[in-house]
Amino acid sequence: MTESLEYSDLLQLIDERSAAFRDAVAAAPSLDAPVPSCPGWTLSDLVQHLGTGQRWWAAVVAAGPAEAPPAKDAAEAPRELDALLAWYAESNELLLSALREVGPERACWTWWRAGVSPSNARGVARRRVHEVLVHTYDAQLAAGTVQPMPAHVALDGVAEFLDTCNSTPAAWPHEAATVRYHATEGRSWLLALDGTGAWPAPLPDDAAPATVSATGTAEQLLLFVWGRLTMSDLKIEGDRQVFERLIAWEPEE
Incomplete structure (x- = not known):
């Protein structure tokens, strides 16, 4: 694996970038606003995608070593803005709590098992940092509020x-x-x-x-x-x- 940020930094970045994501969603004119960088998606779809992902990876990390991942929660996210933002904040905290509890070296299922990145909580945390980072850009683009990314994170x-x-x-x-x-x-x-x-x-x-x-x-x-x-x-x-x-x-x- 090439050089990476410290585990504590990764967890802090997941939290910080998720806050920026929620700010972008709140600033958008509507949850039905199209996301130009994700053709066919609305902002509501984007929040559902990212929040569901946070919840699923929380379950993956908590499950530990496994031959297959747990099933994804198919429940729909709330449709009203405040409730949707609260649901996403809860989704993010579920992931962070799981990552904090198991520590960086806890092995778990990952879809990149044959690659360079490790199949453990550290690898998951790093992947989720950049998933949130890029989807924050997507949300900001939809809201017309694009901000520069932190260079060291990019x-x-x-x-x-x-x-x-x-x-x-x-x-x-x-x-x-x-x-x-x-x-x-x-x-x-x-x-x-x-x-x-x-x-x-x-x-x-x-x-x-x-x-x-x-x-x-x-x-x-x-x-x-x-x-x-x-x-x-x-x-x-x-x-x-x-x-x-x-x-x-x-x-x-």
């Missing part, structure tokens, strides 16, 4: 995405390639794609050029890997087709 978010979503032993079905992400804040990451799968890799000492590279702020890179921005929003050098193939790839493990 930096960790890029690394976490490579560790979790772009980390797989499924063979890359195209010619081997390397993808470099460079944040203008001074951090870079390399993703290697070949017959062994897709894995975050050390940056070469000779600074050899990657097959393709993307340069932008940490926030821009994070929103790009999460599908909120496109290549036109970044400085792209090299074979753009690698990014197109990576975005379209659905590996079978």
Whole structure:
């Protein structure tokens, strides 16, 4: 796993970003407002998605090591604003309470078991930080109140995405390639794609050029890997087709 924030910092960020999420929802003109970055979703759908996710991961963490996750709660969230915000705050506290109780090394089921990120409470906390971070952006976009992301959190978010979503032993079905992400804040990451799968890799000492590279702020890179921005929003050098193939790839493990 690449460098990560401390466990206590992750829990604090889940709390802080969730407060920012609730503020954005409260500032929106309506819960029926469309979420431009999540086509087909309203703001109400977004709150339901994130709150249900917090509750489910609380149950996953509490269950400990398991071959399969617990079933998701199919209950509908409240439809009235104050009740919905209270439901989401409760959802978030359920997750935080579970994470605090078990500690960072508690093993649990995760969908990224074959990747770099650990299948434990620390891995879950880190994933949920960035889930809330990006969905806060979505809510702010819907409300017309987009605020800059904390740079250090966005930096960790890029690394976490490579560790979790772009980390797989499924063979890359195209010619081997390397993808470099460079944040203008001074951090870079390399993703290697070949017959062994897709894995975050050390940056070469000779600074050899990657097959393709993307340069932008940490926030821009994070929103790009999460599908909120496109290549036109970044400085792209090299074979753009690698990014197109990576975005379209659905590996079978």
